[in-house]
Amino acid sequence: MTERIVGIKTPIKLEYTYTPGLASSRYLNGVARGKLIGQRCPECSKVYVPARGCCPACGVTLGEEVEVAQSGTITTFCVVNLPFYQAIKPPYVCASILLDGADMALFHLIQEVPAEEVRMGMRVEAVWVEPGELGPTMESIRYFRPTGEPDADYDSYKEHL
Amino acid sequence: MSELCAVVGVGQTQHSAKRDDVSIPGLVREAALRALDDAGMTFADIDAVVLGKAPDMFEGVMMPELYLADALGASGKPMLRVHTAGSVGGSTALVAASLIQAGVHGRVLCVAFEKQSESNATWAVTPSMPFQPPVVAGAGGYFTPHIRAYMKRSGAPPDVGIKVALKDRLNAIRNPYAHLHMPDITYEMIEESAMLWEPIRFHETCPSSDGACAMVLTSESIADATSKPPAWVWSTAMRSEPTMFSGRDQVNPQAGRDCAADVYEQAGITNPREEIDVAEVYVPFSWFEPMWMENLGFAPLGEGWKMTVEGATAFDGDLPINPSGGVLSSNPIGASGMLRFAEAALQVRGQAGEHQVPGAKKALGHAYGGGSQFFAMWIVGSDKPEGR
Amino acid sequence: MRDVAVVSFAQMPSVRREAQRNEVEMIGPVVQSAIERSGIGRKEIGFTVSGSSDYLAGQPFSFVMALDAVGAWPPIRESHVEMDGAWALYEAWVRLQHGDINSALVYAFGKSSPGSVRDLMALQLDPYCVAPLWPDAISLAALQARALLDRGDYSERDFAEVASRGRAAARDNPNSQVTGGADIDALLGEPYVASPLRRHACPPISDGAAAVVLAAEDTARRVCERPAWIRGIDHRIEPAALGVRDLTSSPSAELAAANAGVADGGVDVAELHAPFAHQELILRDALGLADGVAINPSGGALTANPLMVAGLIRIGEAAQRLIDGDATRAAAHATSGPCLQQNLVCVMETKQ
Numbered sequence: 001m002t003e004r005i006v007g008i009k010t011p012i013k014l015e016y017t018y019t020p021g022l023a024s025s026r027y028l029n030g031v032a033r034g035k036l037i038g039q040r041c042p043e044c045s046k047v048y049v050p051a052r053g054c055c056p057a058c059g060v061t062l063g064e065e066v067e068v069a070q071s072g073t074i075t076t077f078c079v080v081n082l083p084f085y086q087a088i089k090p091p092y093v094c095a096s097i098l099l100d101g102a103d104m105a106l107f108h109l110i111q112e113v114p115a116e117e118v119r120m121g122m123r124v125e126a127v128w129v130e131p132g133e134l135g136p137t138m139e140s141i142r143y144f145r146p147t148g149e150p151d152a153d154y155d156s157y158k159e160h161l
Numbered sequence: 162m163s164e165l166c167a168v169v170g171v172g173q174t175q176h177s178a179k180r181d182d183v184s185i186p187g188l189v190r191e192a193a194l195r196a197l198d199d200a201g202m203t204f205a206d207i208d209a210v211v212l213g214k215a216p217d218m219f220e221g222v223m224m225p226e227l228y229l230a231d232a233l234g235a236s237g238k239p240m241l242r243v244h245t246a247g248s249v250g251g252s253t254a255l256v257a258a259s260l261i262q263a264g265v266h267g268r269v270l271c272v273a274f275e276k277q278s279e280s281n282a283t284w285a286v287t288p289s290m291p292f293q294p295p296v297v298a299g300a301g302g303y304f305t306p307h308i309r310a311y312m313k314r315s316g317a318p319p320d321v322g323i324k325v326a327l328k329d330r331l332n333a334i335r336n337p338y339a340h341l342h343m344p345d346i347t348y349e350m351i352e353e354s355a356m357l358w359e360p361i362r363f364h365e366t367c368p369s370s371d372g373a374c375a376m377v378l379t380s381e382s383i384a385d386a387t388s389k390p391p392a393w394v395w396s397t398a399m400r401s402e403p404t405m406f407s408g409r410d411q412v413n414p415q416a417g418r419d420c421a422a423d424v425y426e427q428a429g430i431t432n433p434r435e436e437i438d439v440a441e442v443y444v445p446f447s448w449f450e451p452m453w454m455e456n457l458g459f460a461p462l463g464e465g466w467k468m469t470v471e472g473a474t475a476f477d478g479d480l481p482i483n484p485s486g487g488v489l490s491s492n493p494i495g496a497s498g499m500l501r502f503a504e505a506a507l508q509v510r511g512q513a514g515e516h517q518v519p520g521a522k523k524a525l526g527h528a529y530g531g532g533s534q535f536f537a538m539w540i541v542g543s544d545k546p547e548g549r
Numbered sequence: 550m551r552d553v554a555v556v557s558f559a560q561m562p563s564v565r566r567e568a569q570r571n572e573v574e575m576i577g578p579v580v581q582s583a584i585e586r587s588g589i590g591r592k593e594i595g596f597t598v599s600g601s602s603d604y605l606a607g608q609p610f611s612f613v614m615a616l617d618a619v620g621a622w623p624p625i626r627e628s629h630v631e632m633d634g635a636w637a638l639y640e641a642w643v644r645l646q647h648g649d650i651n652s653a654l655v656y657a658f659g660k661s662s663p664g665s666v667r668d669l670m671a672l673q674l675d676p677y678c679v680a681p682l683w684p685d686a687i688s689l690a691a692l693q694a695r696a697l698l699d700r701g702d703y704s705e706r707d708f709a710e711v712a713s714r715g716r717a718a719a720r721d722n723p724n725s726q727v728t729g730g731a732d733i734d735a736l737l738g739e740p741y742v743a744s745p746l747r748r749h750a751c752p753p754i755s756d757g758a759a760a761v762v763l764a765a766e767d768t769a770r771r772v773c774e775r776p777a778w779i780r781g782i783d784h785r786i787e788p789a790a791l792g793v794r795d796l797t798s799s800p801s802a803e804l805a806a807a808n809a810g811v812a813d814g815g816v817d818v819a820e821l822h823a824p825f826a827h828q829e830l831i832l833r834d835a836l837g838l839a840d841g842v843a844i845n846p847s848g849g850a851l852t853a854n855p856l857m858v859a860g861l862i863r864i865g866e867a868a869q870r871l872i873d874g875d876a877t878r879a880a881a882h883a884t885s886g887p888c889l890q891q892n893l894v895c896v897m898e899t900k901q
Contacts, residue, residue, distance in 0.1 A: 016607035021571025056403030059620020078305035079359035216609035263646030416624035
């Protein structure tokens with residue numbers, strides 16, 4: 001009787017060179033200068049940051065570049081208690097952040113505040129890497145942190161949940 | 162007017178964390194052969210095969226319909242491969258039904274599977290991609306913010322999720338195929354389990370399962386001639402919307418509401434809560450039960466949680482939700498949607514065994530995927546649709 | 550069956566590497582163009598379905614983001630196949646048979662440039678016993694070409710003639726990628742990539758996207774002067790294990806062609822999805838095409854081969870010739886899997 005084989009290891013290694021695309025390139029070039037650049041939809045006028053090329057609702061190519069604020073409102077969030085791969089010790093908070101001047105929230109990390117104190121409506125701002133380390137990469141923004149402003153009114157962001 | 166379609170055979174595998182007793186072909190054949198056996202057929206009777214599964218990275222096989230053609234008896238036949246994210250199992254059933262409804266084929270085998278143990282599923286879902294924020298939080302990290310938003314909107318008590326998880330895990334005990342069998346499960350056990358993605362605890366999340374599901378769908382004349390009672394397809398619907406756009410309601414997505422309205426209208430249903438006897442709904446995290454109760458029109462806006470709290474969704478409630486134990490008890494991702502559709506069919510065929518809801522005549526099967534953006538649904542009944 | 554026709558087709562020029570635009574940005578203009586040409590409003594489209602591959606894109610759920618290019622709002626009826634867009638078109642054709650909707654948008658996209666396609670395709674094989682050996686796509690095709698040569702009906706010169714004709718035709722096609730020298734003796738002087746396949750007998754690596762709009766009955770007649778009516782469409786698959794197949798013929802293409810009704814009338818033009826030169830010879834036999842049929846007037850997959858798209862392009866190219874009034878009956882073919890494992894055949898006519 002031969003031994004039953006219940007598994008074999010077949011490592012697969014594939015390398016890809018990704019293309020960020022025109023819209024993401026604009027955003028990343030802005031980030032490299034410490035700016036948050038979005039684009040406006042020519043049909044519905046909504047501002048997307050970061051833009052991904054097309055207005056998802058209208059299906060048309062986004063137009064005018066718009067610089068938005070570096071602060072915004074936490075619309076909703078979750079507290080992650082599982083250790084994932086990045087070097088952040090749980091618990092940590094991932095939040096949807098509606099930047100002032102943008103019409104869609106982006107997802108980012110919240111730090112410099114205990115997880116249990118994070119709340120919907122909290123005002124936060126971007127914390128960047130040192131100026132010398134700025135580059136066209138998402139890692140240029142380290143995280144967002146509370147600004148200390150009063151919380152935003154629920155009505156001001158309830159359409160973005 | 163499209164042709165009538167019926168489910169005449171249902172099969173599923175034993176779902177578990179690691180089915181290392183079978184290969185990928187062995188897994189899909191286990192479900193397919195059970196469905197064929199239930200239908201009183203063999204592979205030779207089948208006109209076409211439709212295969213569904215979530216990302217190929219889960220098993221490390223690119224377009225596995227090519228590799229699985231032999232195992233599923235598809236050689237010399239048409240074979241399609243569907244991929245619509247988490248809703249894929251449902252979409253696969255709908256594509257198969259579409260082939261019958263279009264009058265293209267008389268007998269179609271649809272199969273959906275996932276063998277997550279063959280790869281690293283979390284890696285496959287959230288690889289570290291350039292140009293995206295460096296925040297890896299897993300599927301729960303994506304969905305729990307919407308749960309928090311639902312809690313805020315509805316004012317639901319904080320323990321609704323615990324009650325859903327308890328109910329589904331208790332239901333699973335009646336289902337011999339379920340991955341999780343936890344006869345000793347209690348409210349306290351769930352409450353005290355680790356908080357993974359606050360507000361979601363470990364026992365409020367779905368497991369990661371290996372498993373497959375299969376169904377044989379046929380045209381009316383063939384279904385009329387089968388010995389076991391068929392489940393008649395009353396209506397089918399699918400809807401999609403973009404992942405993210407300004408003003409998108411991610412708690413109660415329009416695509417889900419539209420899809421439900423469509424599937425009810427086609428079936429002549431005006432009061433779903435009254436007219437549907439049982440529903441198998443895709444609930445991967447406990448709180449999605451109350452959210453989908455509202456999205457599906459079973460409860461008024463903001464009151465879905467009351468159905469859970471009042472016991473309406475319990476096995477003996479007026480609208481049992483997931484008597485099979487649902488996704489919370491078995492989650493072979495690509496197959497999870499088809500399991501909802503198949504369990505709905507089993508109920509109206511009176512073939513659901515210990516988790517049979519007495520007298521179930523009309524059932525809803527529901528699947529969703531992506532960022533709550535892809536929806537697939539069908540309504541099946543013991544009788545032929547009225548007027549047919 | 551309900552009469553369904555291709556009423557518009559759009560594609561982006563295939564390129565070796567689309568370094569500027571991502572998939573959404575590639576698809577957006579193509580979808581917009583196909584819809585504009587169709588004369589059917591975007592919001593009137595009854596069903597949308599796409600074809601693409603996550604492994605090609607190198608990310609799971611790659612089709613999800615692609616939906617941004619479609620403007621799926623308010624929500625749409627939509628589906629996706631992890632297959633070449635030709636099979637997405639098949640799904641749309643089936644859906645249109647139900648009778649409740651009258652138009653469909655089909656699109657496909659594929660960027661082969663980010664990864665190593667030649668290696669990647671090994672992942673389509675038996676994951677336990679074959680894929681771990683990493684047999685590359687060109688070598689598998691070369692096995693088939695060798696078997697065909699050994700059968701004795703064709704020579705390497707025949708392969709070169711196919712490539713030469715394709716390259717010559719591609720000069721008139723702004724969407725093709727390879728239009729190089731077409732001198733047969735020069736082509737035969739090239740070194741082997743994998744014997745017996747030389748460079749010219751292998752496809753280029755391409756990035757591309759394409760879209761087709763289908764319409765039924767009166768809707769098609771309303772928006773299009775000469776709709777390309779689908780008279781028959783069928784697809785068949787063969788076993789995965791190469792050892793159990795006769796690689797020198799294509800019984801699945803033959804069966805699909807018979808079911809689609811290729812032989813029910815004369816064919817003016819055929820677009821065959823043959824990524825390798827010898828496969829065009831196998832397919833020509835399988836479809837039973839007569840000597841006078843214009844094969845691959847677009848240049849074919851040997852001159853532009855965006856994976857997941859090239860099959861849909863064959864249907865689109867053939868349909869466009871009918872829409873333009875250059876032909877009255879066409880056969881289009883798409884393939885998937887190693888060595889022509891899976892084949893789809895679509896017959897279109899201008900005749901009402």
